[in-house]
Amino acid sequence: MKLEAGWVHLLSERLGPNHQVINASISGDTTAGGVNRLPAALKKHRPDIVILELGANDGLRGLSLTQMKQNLSKMIELSQTSGAKVILAAMHLPPNYGDLYNSKFHRVYTELKREHDIVLIPFLLDQVGGVDDMIQADGLHPNEKAQPVILVTVWAYLGELLGG
Numbered sequence: 001m002k003l004e005a006g007w008v009h010l011l012s013e014r015l016g017p018n019h020q021v022i023n024a025s026i027s028g029d030t031t032a033g034g035v036n037r038l039p040a041a042l043k044k045h046r047p048d049i050v051i052l053e054l055g056a057n058d059g060l061r062g063l064s065l066t067q068m069k070q071n072l073s074k075m076i077e078l079s080q081t082s083g084a085k086v087i088l089a090a091m092h093l094p095p096n097y098g099d100l101y102n103s104k105f106h107r108v109y110t111e112l113k114r115e116h117d118i119v120l121i122p123f124l125l126d127q128v129g130g131v132d133d134m135i136q137a138d139g140l141h142p143n144e145k146a147q148p149v150i151l152v153t154v155w156a157y158l159g160e161l162l163g164g
Contacts, residue, residue, distance in 0.1 A: 001143065007150040011158075014151065022047065030057045031071035038075050042082045049161055050079040051154070053089035053124055059105045060093065060140075069108045076116045085161050088112055089124040089154070094140070121157045124150060 003009055003023075012021035024041045026033065034054045042050075052075055058068040072088070079086045090109035093102050113120035125142060127149050128134045134146035142150060 001147075005144045005147055007147045007154060010147060010151045011154060014155070020045075025053070028057055029054065030061070030063065031055055031068050031075070032058075035071040035074050035078075038078055042078060042084070046082070047079075047084045049087065049158070050075075050084045051087045051089060051158075052076070052079070053091070055105075055108065056091035056093070059091070059097070059101075065104055065108055069112065072108065072112055073116070076112060076118060080116070086116070086118040087121060087154075087157055087161065088118055089121040091125070092123055092129060119157050119160055121153060124153060126153050128153075 006023075008021060008023040008025075012019070015021060022041070022045050024037065024045075026037075031054045034052070052072065054075070055068055055072060058065075058071075076086050076088065088109060090106060093105055095102070097105075109120060109122075112118065123129065125146075128142050128146040131146075134142055134149065136143050
């Protein structure tokens with residue numbers, strides 16, 4: 001999929017030339033990678049808003065949910081200390097990970113929302129996840145058709161921080 005088709009690029013187009021959108025994501029990254037890269041990105045770009053969408057790869061790899069939460073918490077704190085408002089985009093795991101693990105995984109996001117008073121997108125892939133014609137052949141990643149739908153989901157929560 002071309003970067004120009006992704007929801008981040010679509011967001012940049014929707015916001016227009018008075019706003020700069022930086023995509024600092026790395027496909028396949030975990031929260032450990034994110035927490036290591038974030039300080040330099042904050043220093044370089046000095047964002048007003050940070051959208052964190054990490055954790056799915058931690059969960060898919062069965063990494064420690066405690067460590068995932070600590071890493072996300074650190075990224076939230078770093079972002080807030082730099083003056084940025086934070087949106088945390090939660091993910092869900094496939095059902096084969098089991099109800100207990102899935103419940104604990106999703107609880108990380110809701111606890112972080114409460115603990116840090118941030119905006120939480122309950123599921124970034126709402127209306128996309130599990131929809132065959134919006135998911136790539138791997139069964140996990142959204143395809144090009146899904147990107148405008150993801151943008152609508154993000155926009156609904158971003159509007160809270162942009163004042164409507």
